[in-house]
Amino acid sequence: MASLAAYFAGTKLPRGPPSTSTLPLSATQAPIHNTSPAELEAAWADFVAIVGQENVSTSQDQRVSHAKSEWSAHNPPASEPIPFCIVYPATTEEVSQIMKVCHRRKIPVTAYCGGTSLEGHFAPTRGGICIDFGRMDKVLALHKEDLDVVVQPAVGWELLNESLSKDGLFFPPDPGPGARIGGMIGTGCSGTNAYRYGTMREWVLSLTVVLADGTIIKTRQRPRKSSAGYDLTKVFIGSEGTLGLVTEATLKLTVKPATTSVAVCSFGSIRQAADCVQRVVGTGVPVAAVEILDDEMMKCINQAGQTARTWQEKPTLFFKFAGTPKGVQEQIDTVKQMAKLSGSTGFDFARSQEEQLDLWSARKEALWSTMAVKRDGDKVWTTDVAVPISRLPDLIEETKTDMSKSGLYGTIVGHVGDGNFHAILLYNDAERKIAEEVVHRIVKRALEMEGTVTGEHGVGLIKRDYLDHELGSAAVDVMRKMKQSFDPLCILNCDKVVRVQKPAKGEVSEW
Amino acid sequence: MASLAAYFAGTKLPRGPPSTSTLPLSATQAPIHNTSPAELEAAWADFVAIVGQENVSTSQDQRVSHAKSEWSAHNPPASEPIPFCIVYPATTEEVSQIMKVCHRRKIPVTAYCGGTSLEGHFAPTRGGICIDFGRMDKVLALHKEDLDVVVQPAVGWELLNESLSKDGLFFPPDPGPGARIGGMIGTGCSGTNAYRYGTMREWVLSLTVVLADGTIIKTRQRPRKSSAGYDLTKVFIGSEGTLGLVTEATLKLTVKPATTSVAVCSFGSIRQAADCVQRVVGTGVPVAAVEILDDEMMKCINQAGQTARTWQEKPTLFFKFAGTPKGVQEQIDTVKQMAKLSGSTGFDFARSQEEQLDLWSARKEALWSTMAVKRDGDKVWTTDVAVPISRLPDLIEETKTDMSKSGLYGTIVGHVGDGNFHAILLYNDAERKIAEEVVHRIVKRALEMEGTVTGEHGVGLIKRDYLDHELGSAAVDVMRKMKQSFDPLCILNCDKVVRVQKPAKGEVSEW
Structure with a gap:
């Protein structure tokens, strides 16, 4: 490596007023990367020296599959690059060497692991390279x-x-x-x-x-x-x-708990189901999980026919129990009583391991069942938000009405004990805009109920610009300052979580 | 406020190489504060304008009591300043205005709340002012x-x-x-x-x-x-x-759980007690708490006589149980059996609310009982470390031997389910050095067992320099970069957690 002075020569750093605790977007200088073909080819040779040629791929298939996925809501514009190559390191030391190359050369890097993220997390908005951790699976x-x-x-x-x-x-x-x-x-x-x-x-x-x-x-x-x-x-x-x-x-x-069990109970309305959850949560019954599926989702599951039974097409709660045999039985008895008080129209619990799998199968098949009713060419958009638990029934009901008015087909499955739910929307290319608007309104509704734009999926690209509305711009400016502190050249998954460059006109949806 | 340019004029910022992810101490410029009497007096007038004169104190008593405490292990050198004044804000907005004054004037600030910290957390090493949150108690x-x-x-x-x-x-x-x-x-x-x-x-x-x-x-x-x-x-x-x-x-x-209970059981050795804990933890019995007190601590408790019963002077486990009445009974039965298998010499559990208080009283009185056996002029040093749970018996045994060899009186109480324990040492001024060395060896021993220098007390001043040994200097350099990012002028509790200035010769104990 050359001298430190040479090393940093020409580095233009984004920088806000020097003594403040935040970095506003207005004070941020856009990152300056080097993704010229010559630079990337030179880097390629560096990577080959680090991990061996067999672990650096420039195949078109690999490059495309590491840029987007079918299940992500991110719809890349034609101008969005794909990674120049995929590097497959085997050790921490190799990852470090790869990053030293990228840092010295100012090449953006996107990390890739399971590839199951939903909000455009690994979209290589600035090109550069992708590090796939596939070989580090021990x-x-x-x-x-x-x-x-x-x-x-x-x-x-x-x-x-x-x-x-x-x-x-x-x-x-x-x-x-x-x-x-x-x-x-x-x-x-x-x-x-x-x-x-x-x-x-x-x-x-x-x-x-x-x-x-x-x-x-x-x-x-x-x-x-x-x-x-x-x-x-x-x-x-x-x-x-x-x-x-x-x-x-x-x-x-x-x-692992000594025993587990599962119970399923249906209700006449989302509100009754929520009432049951409130009783369970409010008295501290230590259930292992409580999930809600809406009537549309239950219909889907029947229609898809991937489970052994036919389900009531009503808002349905799925409970998991875990503990000692006596403890589990006590929990089931308590929850059964509470479900009844809230107007449950049925309460089934598993008496065997087989029945557990059978009862839980509907929850497990929820996403796939919605996918199964796709029309030709349909895409799926899975979004998630979370609100204080008392607000969840309002949020779900308003969202169901909205989805139904939008003309799109959508189902709902929620981690109701956490105030968190997923809406799974089907849409085709012509309906993309409508889907975007439905999701936008779900997010807006959640924030108005003191919620968050995502309970568990992350913001990626799709929800990044909502952070200002959730937290206020000063909090986002602190995140931007953290980003600058950890990654001054902005080479790590640039454009995710916080913007480092002002948006083009019309790029951000109106609030 | 003057123009932004004027606002930042003369600001000299600590700064490492600009594009790196860390800030090594060697690249850090010492903070430049302004604690001249004139500046502090001018600031005093600002504070009075913000919170009213009745909420700014310059009384010597207040200033001293906000600089150190009897129970803290920090032994301030005579040169260590005390705060110029104590400001008592009532709202977030007032705190913000106070910080704007301190930021503009480069005055260091120490926050004060309950004042119960143990490692010199609120020592005003750079003088400046103290913000006491006492009025914000709603x-x-x-x-x-x-x-x-x-x-x-x-x-x-x-x-x-x-x-x-x-x-x-x-x-x-x-x-x-x-x-x-x-x-x-x-x-x-x-x-x-x-x-x-x-x-x-x-x-x-x-x-x-x-x-x-x-x-x-x-x-x-x-x-x-x-x-x-x-x-x-x-x-x-x-x-x-x-x-x-x-x-x-x-x-x-x-x-709040429907029912709680407490059990106490004694063992012939720390290792037997630890064996019992391993059984309870390893089978996932959901006890609400499990605490260990060593034989010296039990002796102390008997000697102090603050509890209604006389205890076996042996390593003793204290269990808390919480849940439904049936669940609690089941847990007690299981733990009793496990204690027996591990060689327990007694197992008492509470049959009433009164017995619960009675049994838990020894745990509750642990610290005070050790204080009660203080000689005239003795000070108390409460230190805490944590290790992976399997290493706790080794750590406790080696520490007991070491304390006993040192000639200091010390007791041990541990959150044994978390691998965390406190050693409570008594020492007088002449023995300060010995106490420091005992604590130093406890920390070193914990780190050698893949532990941490503090499980729950924080590092403050006393354990700050151990962070490098626990995490390596690169991780500490990242923390320093974070500190710089959030607080570029280093006015917030300066010198805590990370150093921002090279130590004087001999200031850091040899590892």
Whole structure:
């Protein structure tokens, strides 16, 4: 490497007024990258030297598949680049070397793990390269007595739980199928287990992170808790690959409950179902999960025919229970009574492992069932918002009315114990604008109810500009200052979470 | 306010190489404050205009009591200043105005809430002023159905729980008596309930924060979870007043359990007790808390005579149980069996509310009982570390041997389910050095066992220089960059968490 002076020569940095705590967009200088073909080709040679030629791909298929996905709501304009190449590192050290190359050359980098994100998280808006963590998929160490496990980012949560199961252990966060630890950390995800167990933020003890300039840090050792210094672990959770690249994670584990069960109950209205949830939550019954599916979703599930039974086409709650056999039975009895008081029109609970799978199958098939009723050429848009739990029935009812008026077909499934729900909308190319408007109104409605624009998916590109409305511009300006601090050249997943450049006219929807 | 140019004129900023992700101490310029008498007097007039003369104190008593405490391990050198004045704001807006004055005038600020911190957290190393949140002690809004409460920073956790109790609600974090929400956020504290319920980090939904330059931000609205943007809430939790001042907090609540109980069991050795804990934790019995007191601590408690019974002077576990009556009984039966298998020499559980208080009294009196055996002129040093749970018995045993060899009197009480313990050391002025060395070795031992230098007290001044050993200097350099980003003039609790100036020769103990 040349001298430090040469190293930084010509670096123009975005910078706000020097002594303030925030960085307003108006004071931000647009990032200056170098994505000229010559630079990228020179970088390619560097990457080959680091990971070997077999682990750097320039195949068109790979480049396209790492730029977008079918299930993401991001609809890239024709002008949006695809990555110049995909680099597949095997170690933290290799990731560090790759980042040093990109930092020196000012080449933007997008990280890729399971690829299941929904809001355009890995769209390579500035071109550059993609780092795919696919080869870093090992469980490195299991500490049974300490209830923790050390994993690489491409470990999937489903396989992890399969392997932990042998030791009677369990990692609770359960986002969409296919999601992997790296991306789960990036989005700060959760899932059906969050009501009882909390989100990804509660289940990561420590991270090894490669920073924008290639520096390797470890955020924490392995104790279950610590008050030592700033909580760097939490800084990276939910940062969507914009502050650093996670190359190793130490995850908290818990003990698999002795018994589990499932119950399903239907109601005449969303409000009755919500009333039941309020009773359960309000008395602290420690259910493992409580999910709501709306009448449309139940219809879809019947129509798709992927489950063994025929379901009542009504708002339906799905409960999971976990604990000792006696404890689970007590919970079921209590919830049954509460469901009755709230006007439940049916309450089924599982008497065997088989019945559990059977009852839970409808919840499990929810997304796929909606996909199954797609018309030819239809796309799917899965959005999520969260509000204080008492506001969820209002939000769901207003959203159902709105979706129905819009003419689009949509279903709703919610982590109702957390005040979080997903709307799954079907639309074709001609209806894209209508879908955008429906989602816009869902977001707006959630914010007006003191909610958040996303409970568990992250903002990516699609919801980035809503952050100002949720938090106020000063809070976003603090996030921008953090981004500048961690990644002054803005090479890590540029344009995600916060803007670093003023939008073009008409680019941001009116509020 | 004058023009922006005038506003920033003469500002010399600490700054590392501009495009890197870290700020090494070697690249940090020492902060330049202005604490000349004239400047401070001019600022005093500004404060009087903001909060009224009755809310700005320059009394010597107030100034001294806001600089140090009897229970803190910080032993200020004679050269350490005391604050010029104490300002008592009543609103977020007033705090913002005060910070704008200090930012403009480059006056250092230390925040003060309950004053119960142990590691020199509010030592005014650079002089300047102290903001005492004492007047901001209101519960602003209780949202029963959403299980959250909005409070000001000087609300104490004990009074809060008393008031929540009427509505059957409960806020779990339970640090030392007298602690208040502001400081609890600052240290990322926890307590006996952390094993079951998690720490402060898990119970704060949102914060209103005044930044170093007076900017007011709100980190989040009220939903139970969110994935929208960087987790600013968590950035401030555990930041010890160095990144911003918390003026309002929305706290998560849970439902008070229907029944609670307590059990106490003694063992022939720390290792047997730890074996019992491993069984309980390893099978996932959902006990509400599990605490360990060593034989010396039990002796102390008998000697102090503040409890109704005489205790076995052996390593003793204290369990709390919570749940339905049936659930609690089941937990007690299970734990009793496990204690027996691990060689327990006695197992008492409470059959009434009175017996609960009686059994828990020993745990409650632990600290005071150690204080009660102080010799004339003795001081107390309470330190805490945490390690992966399997290493706790080694750590406790080695520490007991070490304390006993040192000639100092010391007791141990631990949140054993979290791998966290406190050593409470008595020492007189002549023994200060010995105490420092004992604590140094406890910290070193914990780090060698993959632990942390503090599980719940924070690093303050005393443990700041250990962070490099725990996390490596690159991680600390990232923290320093964050500090610079949030507080470029380094006016907020300067010198805490990270150094911003090279230490004098001999200032840092050898590792």
